[in-house]
Amino acid sequence: MADAPLLGLKLDPGTSTPLFAQIYEALRRRIISGQLGTGYRLPASRNLAQELGVSRATVVAAYDQLMAEGFAQGRRGAGVYVSDIGEVEIDQASHTPVAALPDVTSPPSPPIRPFQPGRPDMRLFPYRQWARCFSRVARSDPQALVVGSDPFGDLHLRTAIVRYLADWRGLNVSPQQILITAGSVDALEICLRTLASPGDFIALEDPGYAPLRSLIGSLGMRPRWLELDAHGACLPDIGAGVKTPVLAMLTPSSQFPLGGAMPTKRRVEFLSWAQRTDSWIVEDDYDSEFRYAGRPIPALASFEPRFDQGGRTLYLGSFSKVFTDSLRLGFLVVPMHILERISMSVRAHGTKASIAPQRALALFMENGEFYRHIRRMRRMYGERRSVLVGLLRDQLGHIVSFEDHHAGMQIVVRLAPQFDDVQIAKLAAQRGVTCAALSSYYACEPKVQGLLLGFCGFSPQELKSAVNVLREVLESV
Amino acid sequence: MADAPLLGLKLDPGTSTPLFAQIYEALRRRIISGQLGTGYRLPASRNLAQELGVSRATVVAAYDQLMAEGFAQGRRGAGVYVSDIGEVEIDQASHTPVAALPDVTSPPSPPIRPFQPGRPDMRLFPYRQWARCFSRVARSDPQALVVGSDPFGDLHLRTAIVRYLADWRGLNVSPQQILITAGSVDALEICLRTLASPGDFIALEDPGYAPLRSLIGSLGMRPRWLELDAHGACLPDIGAGVKTPVLAMLTPSSQFPLGGAMPTKRRVEFLSWAQRTDSWIVEDDYDSEFRYAGRPIPALASFEPRFDQGGRTLYLGSFSKVFTDSLRLGFLVVPMHILERISMSVRAHGTKASIAPQRALALFMENGEFYRHIRRMRRMYGERRSVLVGLLRDQLGHIVSFEDHHAGMQIVVRLAPQFDDVQIAKLAAQRGVTCAALSSYYACEPKVQGLLLGFCGFSPQELKSAVNVLREVLESV
Numbered sequence: 001m002a003d004a005p006l007l008g009l010k011l012d013p014g015t016s017t018p019l020f021a022q023i024y025e026a027l028r029r030r031i032i033s034g035q036l037g038t039g040y041r042l043p044a045s046r047n048l049a050q051e052l053g054v055s056r057a058t059v060v061a062a063y064d065q066l067m068a069e070g071f072a073q074g075r076r077g078a079g080v081y082v083s084d085i086g087e088v089e090i091d092q093a094s095h096t097p098v099a100a101l102p103d104v105t106s107p108p109s110p111p112i113r114p115f116q117p118g119r120p121d122m123r124l125f126p127y128r129q130w131a132r133c134f135s136r137v138a139r140s141d142p143q144a145l146v147v148g149s150d151p152f153g154d155l156h157l158r159t160a161i162v163r164y165l166a167d168w169r170g171l172n173v174s175p176q177q178i179l180i181t182a183g184s185v186d187a188l189e190i191c192l193r194t195l196a197s198p199g200d201f202i203a204l205e206d207p208g209y210a211p212l213r214s215l216i217g218s219l220g221m222r223p224r225w226l227e228l229d230a231h232g233a234c235l236p237d238i239g240a241g242v243k244t245p246v247l248a249m250l251t252p253s254s255q256f257p258l259g260g261a262m263p264t265k266r267r268v269e270f271l272s273w274a275q276r277t278d279s280w281i282v283e284d285d286y287d288s289e290f291r292y293a294g295r296p297i298p299a300l301a302s303f304e305p306r307f308d309q310g311g312r313t314l315y316l317g318s319f320s321k322v323f324t325d326s327l328r329l330g331f332l333v334v335p336m337h338i339l340e341r342i343s344m345s346v347r348a349h350g351t352k353a354s355i356a357p358q359r360a361l362a363l364f365m366e367n368g369e370f371y372r373h374i375r376r377m378r379r380m381y382g383e384r385r386s387v388l389v390g391l392l393r394d395q396l397g398h399i400v401s402f403e404d405h406h407a408g409m410q411i412v413v414r415l416a417p418q419f420d421d422v423q424i425a426k427l428a429a430q431r432g433v434t435c436a437a438l439s440s441y442y443a444c445e446p447k448v449q450g451l452l453l454g455f456c457g458f459s460p461q462e463l464k465s466a467v468n469v470l471r472e473v474l475e476s477v
Numbered sequence: 478m479a480d481a482p483l484l485g486l487k488l489d490p491g492t493s494t495p496l497f498a499q500i501y502e503a504l505r506r507r508i509i510s511g512q513l514g515t516g517y518r519l520p521a522s523r524n525l526a527q528e529l530g531v532s533r534a535t536v537v538a539a540y541d542q543l544m545a546e547g548f549a550q551g552r553r554g555a556g557v558y559v560s561d562i563g564e565v566e567i568d569q570a571s572h573t574p575v576a577a578l579p580d581v582t583s584p585p586s587p588p589i590r591p592f593q594p595g596r597p598d599m600r601l602f603p604y605r606q607w608a609r610c611f612s613r614v615a616r617s618d619p620q621a622l623v624v625g626s627d628p629f630g631d632l633h634l635r636t637a638i639v640r641y642l643a644d645w646r647g648l649n650v651s652p653q654q655i656l657i658t659a660g661s662v663d664a665l666e667i668c669l670r671t672l673a674s675p676g677d678f679i680a681l682e683d684p685g686y687a688p689l690r691s692l693i694g695s696l697g698m699r700p701r702w703l704e705l706d707a708h709g710a711c712l713p714d715i716g717a718g719v720k721t722p723v724l725a726m727l728t729p730s731s732q733f734p735l736g737g738a739m740p741t742k743r744r745v746e747f748l749s750w751a752q753r754t755d756s757w758i759v760e761d762d763y764d765s766e767f768r769y770a771g772r773p774i775p776a777l778a779s780f781e782p783r784f785d786q787g788g789r790t791l792y793l794g795s796f797s798k799v800f801t802d803s804l805r806l807g808f809l810v811v812p813m814h815i816l817e818r819i820s821m822s823v824r825a826h827g828t829k830a831s832i833a834p835q836r837a838l839a840l841f842m843e844n845g846e847f848y849r850h851i852r853r854m855r856r857m858y859g860e861r862r863s864v865l866v867g868l869l870r871d872q873l874g875h876i877v878s879f880e881d882h883h884a885g886m887q888i889v890v891r892l893a894p895q896f897d898d899v900q901i902a903k904l905a906a907q908r909g910v911t912c913a914a915l916s917s918y919y920a921c922e923p924k925v926q927g928l929l930l931g932f933c934g935f936s937p938q939e940l941k942s943a944v945n946v947l948r949e950v951l952e953s954v
Contacts, residue, residue, distance in 0.1 A: 131622055214826065218697075325827070327623055352659040352829045355803040357834070
């Protein structure tokens with residue numbers, strides 16, 4: 001063994017970061033900092049593996065990742081070299097060289113681990129078919145990749161969404177009513193900025209989607225928490241001295257994070273509450289594609305008898321559950337009678353959705369690939385869900401309880417009150433298993449102790465090992 | 478002439494909307510509403526032109542626009558047919574048919590008219606070269622069109638931006654410090670959300686960028702106006718009982734909208750103000766590509782002696798002046814010591830920049846097309862600017878005055894105080910000329926009367942006609 005360790009690498013077998021990721025990270029940092037310059041030949045994988053006491057496959061995986069991201073190039077056998085993509089000129093005397101800077105860079109997101117919730121399995125995404133849509137736009141209408149003629153978004157995409165809504169969500173609207181947004185948070189912001197003012201109360205489900213709380217706070221608005229009963233979110237309190245919320249954010253198709261659809265009776269009560277109090281409802285339909293039994297549940301907005309003229313519901317759709325959130329595309333369905341208000345607000349604050357992927361997405365929907373992929377994922381996720389349900393019953397039935405909603409991308413298990421879900425999530429994380437603590441989704445007491453277990457991104461084998469880890473953690477506390 | 482007018486079209490010669498746009502709009506509305514169904518053959522352009530009493534070229538222009546946007550297809554001579562893209566299913570009894578809905582749709586942005594400021598000439602954009610970058614990504618790395626591994630954006634793009642900043646803006650930073658945003662407003666929001674809180678004062682130049690004011694208001698923050706003197710924005714007042722702004726938004730390379738760069742002395746004063754008061758400076762470098770004489774002015778951030786460890790400046794770059802704002806890509810350069818804060822804020826609020834165009838933009842920058850296009854545009858816009866300066870001297874020298882900054886995308890002319898710039902802008906708009914009223918960019922009195930005349934998007938001939946219209950309007954009041 002050489003006196004000086006090769007490249008000065010040191011691995012930490014005690015952390016939950018896989019060894020290949022540690023090697024990748026360490027090399028990446030040295031390339032960015034310039035310690036390993038352009039053209040530097042990385043040690044042969046066999047040698048580095050021997051030196052570090054890991055398998056050669058581990059080093060090869062790290063090199064492959066570096067090559068995939070453009071930090072290095074070459075081929076196995078013929079040598080792997082640092083590419084010039086990481087070259088950073090720091091030549092001004094007043095600047096500290098990057099090499100000495102604290103390592104607060106945002107590293108690539110760690111590989112998704114079970115049970116990270118709400119994430120599609122991007123290993124199964126039809127990348128070639130998706131890329132072909134871009135190639136087709138590039139050939140046939142290159143302008144569509146950079147300029148748009150409408151602040152509401154590409155008309156082809158809006159028309160494709162209209163068809164999708166009619167077929168899948170029972171919602172019949174016109175393309176004029178579709179506003180393309182840069183994902184859900186952008187859409188929520190547009191709703192809040194247009195329909196509410198600082199100081200106003202916004203009704204939010206408790207438990208619910210955490211970024212919504214910080215968004216409302218940052219806009220100077222105040223939350224009014226809606227408790228959940230067996231029929232979903234309860235109506236806001238009415239009475240003397242209680243200010244009516246101007247807007248309620250709901251997840252009627254599948255409550256986030258608990259799951260379960262709001263029954264028709266409660267939907268109608270919300271609609272008539274909104275009509276009576278001149279309030280608004282924003283229906284966040286974030287993962288309704290994934291229903292594994294029975295028919296799709298129609299959107300709340302489709303229950304409005306006069307959606308266009310007097311409707312109080314804005315429907316919010318997302319593509320994040322199919323494409324991950326890197327694509328940043330979602331949409332808002334606006335009742336006709338407030339199109340002008342929304343349009344003015346969009347013009348005043350500017351749009352945030354890029355035109356670049358819109359036409360390609362329209363093609364992807366129109367040529368059927370989008371639907372084929374969703375059907376395939378639904379089958380796959382449905383199987384994974386069954387596996388997880390079985391494992392939970394067999395392995396954890398004595399500790400946890402859960403409801404089976406046959407929908408969504410995660411299962412919420414409840415723990416007995418003596419458990420501390422935050423502590424359990426921490427212990428599991430140390431052992432390579434991500435499970436979000438249910439209590440952290442609550443704003444008010446009592447916070448139910450439980451865990452969110454996402455199942456979509458993981459093979460039956462991965463789910464099995466993760467449930468084993470979870471059982472050991474639960475039994476150890 | 479037939480008894481019933483062809484398609485029931487009626488033109489209004491009295492409005493400022495060009496005739497071709499009126500025809501286009503009317504047909505588009507009928508196609509969207511379903512009045513003209515899929516496959517409907519539009520009347521021969523010759524016949525419709527005769528019927529409406531317009532030139533055939535006017536009808537052809539309207540048909541071309543419909544075909545460009547996918548509402549119709551075919552070729553001239555062989556017939557133009559309504560395409561099925563506008564087909565909208567409205568079959569639910571509870572919905573009003575689209576045909577009868579009020580026409581509050583957001584129409585495609587009207588064609589850009591002189592002197593619309595701040596808009597690049599997209600007729601000159603290298604669409605094929607841009608599309609080729611997408612095709613290349615689609616072929617070589619299709620994953621890059623949908624998934625990203627870093628919430629700060631694609632590393633290739635961030636590295637390309639680092640090179641751009643070093644070469645063009647005298648700013649030496651590392652790719653870690655670059656955060657890709659969905660345009661400037663997104664970047665400004667991230668700065669405000671991370672570094673300021675509701676109730677805080679934000680220093681804004683007066684006159685300045687209007688959307689910034691509504692953004693600050695919607696976040697519950699309060700403006701502190703910075704007057705402009707001959708050296709650019711003045712420092713915020715200091716004194717007993719005056720709360721220091723936590724953040725100042727500046728346009729030091731080219732004051733918006735007046736133009737002109739902030740001299741070094743004032744820059745240094747601002748930097749030492751920020752250091753002394755622990756405040757932040759956001760440097761909005763919105764159009765520094767377009768400087769027609771002399772060397773590029775270095776960024777304010779490049780003056781910071783310790784940008785990385787203690788820097789108080791965040792630099793904000795935009796691609797809107799090259800790609801229009803449909804692409805929705807900009808970036809923020811973050812001093813190293815607050816990377817972690819910005820990163821946490823981005824994770825809490827979510828990102829809005831789409832991954833889809835990022836790798837393609839990196840290629841476009843790396844293969845030099847980006848720089849070739851900017852150089853070409855700079856030459857072209859420089860010529861147009863000279864034409865406009867000459868026209869203003871010859872035609873309007875007796876009414877307006879202006880400073881010549883040899884930079885930017887518009888010229889601001891000042892009017893004598895007896896003029897009402899809003900009224901003049903209105904009169905000009907009726908005659909097909911868009912000029913923004915300078916007074917509307919001011920928050921405080923005295924509001925200077927003047928007009929913003931954008932010159933980039935218009936040929937010398939277009940500029941000439943528009944100056945003629947403007948002279949007639951000014952002489953008429």
